[in-house]
Amino acid sequence: MIRVYNTLKGVKEDFIPQKNNEVRMYVCGPTVYDLSHIGHARSAVAFDVIYRYLKYRGYKVIYVRNYTDVDDKIIKKANEEGVSPKEIAERYIKAFDEDMDALGVSLPDFRPKVTETMDEIIRFVQTLIDKGYAYVIDGDVYYSVRRFNKYGTLSKKNIEELEAGARVEVDERKKDPLDFALWKASKENEPWWESPWGNGRPGWHIECSAMNKKLLGDTLDIHGGGKDLIFPHHENEMAQSEAASGKPFVRYWLHNGFVNINQEKMSKSLGNILTIKDALKNYSAEAIRLFLLSSHYRSPIDYSPDVLSDAEASLDRFYATKERMEKEWPDVINKKADKKKKEERLKPLIDAMDDDFNTALAIGHVFNEVNNANRMMDGAKKSGVSDEFKTALSVIKAVFGEMGAVFGVFHKSPEGYFNEKKRYLKISEDEIRNLIDERNNARKNKNWSRADEIRRELEEKGIILEDRAGETIWKVKR
RNA sequence: GGCGGCGUACCCAAGUGGUAAGGGAGCAGUCUGCAAAACUGCGAUGCAGCGGUUCAAAUCCGCUCGCCGCCUCCA
Numbered sequence: 001m002i003r004v005y006n007t008l009k010g011v012k013e014d015f016i017p018q019k020n021n022e023v024r025m026y027v028c029g030p031t032v033y034d035l036s037h038i039g040h041a042r043s044a045v046a047f048d049v050i051y052r053y054l055k056y057r058g059y060k061v062i063y064v065r066n067y068t069d070v071d072d073k074i075i076k077k078a079n080e081e082g083v084s085p086k087e088i089a090e091r092y093i094k095a096f097d098e099d100m101d102a103l104g105v106s107l108p109d110f111r112p113k114v115t116e117t118m119d120e121i122i123r124f125v126q127t128l129i130d131k132g133y134a135y136v137i138d139g140d141v142y143y144s145v146r147r148f149n150k151y152g153t154l155s156k157k158n159i160e161e162l163e164a165g166a167r168v169e170v171d172e173r174k175k176d177p178l179d180f181a182l183w184k185a186s187k188e189n190e191p192w193w194e195s196p197w198g199n200g201r202p203g204w205h206i207e208c209s210a211m212n213k214k215l216l217g218d219t220l221d222i223h224g225g226g227k228d229l230i231f232p233h234h235e236n237e238m239a240q241s242e243a244a245s246g247k248p249f250v251r252y253w254l255h256n257g258f259v260n261i262n263q264e265k266m267s268k269s270l271g272n273i274l275t276i277k278d279a280l281k282n283y284s285a286e287a288i289r290l291f292l293l294s295s296h297y298r299s300p301i302d303y304s305p306d307v308l309s310d311a312e313a314s315l316d317r318f319y320a321t322k323e324r325m326e327k328e329w330p331d332v333i334n335k336k337a338d339k340k341k342k343e344e345r346l347k348p349l350i351d352a353m354d355d356d357f358n359t360a361l362a363i364g365h366v367f368n369e370v371n372n373a374n375r376m377m378d379g380a381k382k383s384g385v386s387d388e389f390k391t392a393l394s395v396i397k398a399v400f401g402e403m404g405a406v407f408g409v410f411h412k413s414p415e416g417y418f419n420e421k422k423r424y425l426k427i428s429e430d431e432i433r434n435l436i437d438e439r440n441n442a443r444k445n446k447n448w449s450r451a452d453e454i455r456r457e458l459e460e461k462g463i464i465l466e467d468r469a470g471e472t473i474w475k476v477k478r
Numbered sequence: 479g480g481c482g483g484c485g486u487a488c489c490c491a492a493g494u495g496g497u498a499a500g501g502g503a504g505c506a507g508u509c510u511g512c513a514a515a516a517c518u519g520c521g522a523u524g525c526a527g528c529g530g531u532u533c534a535a536a537u538c539c540g541c542u543c544g545c546c547g548c549c550u551c552c553a
Contacts, residue, residue, distance in 0.1 A: 010482090028553080036553090043553040073551075157549070161480055204551085226553030227482090233552095256553070257483090258546090265547080294501080295491065300484080300546070307490055310502050317501080320515065348499095352492090361492050364500035371500090371517090378517055448511060455513070466514050475514090 007253040024216040028225035031068040032092035046297040065108040099276040121210040133243040139185030139198035145178040155231035205236040218245040287311040293359040323414030337398035421476035
């Protein structure tokens with residue numbers, strides 16, 4: 001049984017989708033006005049793993065992640081650059097897609113855009129007006145917060161205190177300062193769409209409600225996003241959707257924690273925004289993914305060179321072991337793993353993931369198995385190959401394969417992994433080869449000082465030499 | 479001010495009542511010409527602090543200290 005922490009209830013509870021085997025899942029995607037940063041990556045990776053895991057556990061998942069391509073910030077940027085909002089949106093959708101692809105984030109089943117959902121949005125607003133939850137003023141449409149008596153239940157906010165503490169500039173025309181815009185009449189130099197209330201564009205929250213209704217129906221099983229979206233975005237979404245349908249909007253609200261940079265919140269004013277593209281210049285996508293999955297998705301995490309190096313070191317260890325398994329015991333690991341034994345070994349991993357997608361614990365178990373595999377291979381070398389050993393090693397290989405597919409980490413070929421590290425090389429491969437040859441000649445002549453000198457020389461350039469039986473191999477260790 | 483959360487070894491991190499997973503770094507050993515990798519051993523008598531509940535607490539309760547997030551666009 002999967003258990004998830006539901007923001008709405010504030011506790012972990014059993015995960016039971018409305019339709020026995022089917023999960024309808026929606027995650028808030030980016031507003032495409034700038035390059036995506038490492039925080040977007042966290043949200044995307046966290047929910048990607050949740051998506052993959054639900055499928056792994058046998059659910060049929062319909063996963064939707066939107067692009068907000070109509071928004072104040074997009075318009076502002078477009079006006080600054082003297083280009084159309086459409087051009088801005090397209091540019092950053094492309095950039096976001098590239099980033100997701102680089103990070104190995106799987107494509108959601110649907111990726112709706114606001115511009116392609118306009119009819120549904122307008123109908124949705126009209127429904128809210130018809131039901132008395134919204135009112136029109138000079139071409140604007142506002143949602144009447146006080147009409148929805150559950151307002152504040154998601155973010156645990158008291159409506160009276162909200163009003164008292166409101167720091168937003170109040171639009172005097174609104175009936176209540178808390179009311180928010182469903183539809184905004186277009187101003188000059190703004191994109192607009194025709195509507196019953198005049199030309200205008202949607203407010204921020206209505207798109208998600210409309211997209212959800214269109215693609216997933218009135219009630220979702222999972223709705224996800226960053227913690228910062230709980231208020232006001234998700235609170236407003238819930239208010240809109242439940243007012244319109246009269247049904248519960250979301251069964252399980254899931255929210256991921258933030259990524260800080262050197263203990264500070266990322267923000268434009270601090271100037272410490274780390275884009276995904278910049279992160280990828282310094283670290284591999286897999287290391288970034290492993291870093292993101294090394295703590296629980298709800299905890300805040302701190303991005304720093306140290307923790308990313310830790311992730312790289314972990315990956316080196318994992319792939320060195322995988323390589324050893326493949327090189328030393330190809331016949332053993334290519335045999336089909338015993339199903340029952342596999343389930344036994346998989347159990348701790350499954351239990352961890354079932355418990356609110358505890359990737360950190362599950363990855364810990366992966367490394368327990370790395371240790372087991374190495375110990376068993378050492379043992380087999382010393383005291384012979386037993387059937388037990390063969391079974392266990394093939395099972396571990398299978399465990400790596402299955403969990404690798406869920407995490408989107410640990411799934412490469414060791415050769416491919418170590419080859420990728422060559423991008424950090426500060427010396428040509430030919431030069432390395434030549435130096436290794438020279439060193440091996442020196443070793444033959446027992447010229448140990450020259451041999452060690454070459455080793456040191458290469459080490460300074462981030463190359464580690466390993467003298468194996470009959471050959472010297474080199475690896476990138478930066 | 480309101481709401482929510484966090485504080486576990488040198489660093490990262492799991493653990494929500496039964497006696498501290500895992501990774502990195504470090505030290506020692508096996509192996510090696512020397513290394514590397516791997517393995518073995520060592521490493522928190524204690525989980526911010528102080529009290530309390532309990533046969534038993536990192537885990538529950540209370541207080542104190544420190545840190546953070548949301549309340550306004552934000553993953």
